[in-house]
Amino acid sequence: xxxxxVEKSNxxxxxxxxxxxxxxxxxxxxxxxxxxxxxKLAKELCAEAVDVIFDKWDLKEGMDALAFMEKMVSDDSVKxxxxxxxxxxxxxxxxxxGGVGTETQIISPEIYSKTDQNKFVAIIAEKDEDGKPFLPxxxxxxxxxxxxxxxxxxxxxxxxxxxxxxKPLHVKPDLVRFPPLVGQxxxxxxxxxxxxxxxxxxxxxxxSPERNDPNKSGAVPS
Numbered sequence: 695x696x697x698x699x700v701e702k703s704n705x706x707x708x709x710x711x712x713x714x715x716x717x718x719x720x721x722x723x724x725x726x727x728x729x730x731x732x733x734k735l736a737k738e739l740c741a742e743a744v745d746v747i748f749d750k751w752d753l754k755e756g757m758d759a760l761a762f763m764e765k766m767v768s769d770d771s772v773k774x775x776x777x778x779x780x781x782x783x784x785x786x787x788x789x790x791x792g793g794v795g796t797e798t799q800i801i802s803p804e805i806y807s808k809t810d811q812n813k814f815v816a817i818i819a820e821k822d823e824d825g826k827p828f829l830p831x832x833x834x835x836x837x838x839x840x841x842x843x844x845x846x847x848x849x850x851x852x853x854x855x856x857x858x859x860x861k862p863l864h865v866k867p868d869l870v871r872f873p874p875l876v877g878q879x880x881x882x883x884x885x886x887x888x889x890x891x892x893x894x895x896x897x898x899x900x901x902s903p904e905r906n907d908p909n910k911s912g913a914v915p916s
Contacts, residue, residue: 714745715858718766720801721778722786722794731819732778735841742855747772760796767800774858775801775813779828779838780820787830802832811836815857818842 717739721732729750736746753762766772777783786794805814816838818827827838839854841847856862 714743715774716745716747716772717774717776717858718747718772719749719776719778720763720794720797722780722783722792724780724782728780728782728819735778735817738851739855739858744855744858759793763793763797764800767797767804773813774815776854777801777814777816777830777833778819779816779830779833781822781828783819784828784830787832798830798832802830805832805836812857812860815839815854817854 719732719736721728723729733748733750736748736750739746747766749759749762753759767775783794786792787798789795790798801814805811816827816829816833816836818829818838818840819842821827821842827840827842829838839857840850841854843850853863
């Protein structure tokens with residue numbers, strides 16, 4: 695699942711090592727099947743050169759789970775945080791219970807208070823009976839990435855990678871100093887100022903041809 699945009703982005707840093715983006719996964723231990731789904735996603739991201747920080751392999755016995763969560767959310771070296779949303783994640787986030795509830799208390803102020811809100815994104819793993827995604831209340835109005843549909847998984851997985859690497863599919867073009875037409879007219883004016891009136895006529899906004907209007911004289915009735 696190699697992505698040329700990812701390969702171009704994965705340049706070396708000053709130490710001569712690849713500068714892999716760090717991503718923390720926040721999720722609920724809803725069921726063994728869901729945990730396997732998240733593990734599979736984490737491995738797929740690692741295969742795309744993403745440095746995934748994941749409790750399954752980073753939170754060791756004896757470590758402080760709360761301190762681990764706080765560090766992952768507040769650490770500036772962790773560029774992205776993925777919220778894996780299913781029914782249980784939403785319920786725990788909204789009720790502030792369990793590990794997800796603790797993470798929510800840390801994450802929600804970060805989302806609301808930070809100017810750059812591009813650090814967090816919800817990944818949809820499950821939808822309700824009406825096809826609506828399970829999203830925590832604090833995230834309701836924000837854009838998400840849907841990986842719950844197997845038919846769209848690869849397409850939306852690429853969207854996830856583009857978000858991680860800050861390589862959006864659609865990029866606003868750079869603005870030129872002068873519009874091409876204005877530049878041409880200005881050059882012609884400098885060559886011959888006597889044609890200023892004609893140049894202004896050329897530069898005026900063009901109106902589209904008027905359709906037949908029965909209120910205008912000479913209009914052809916439809």
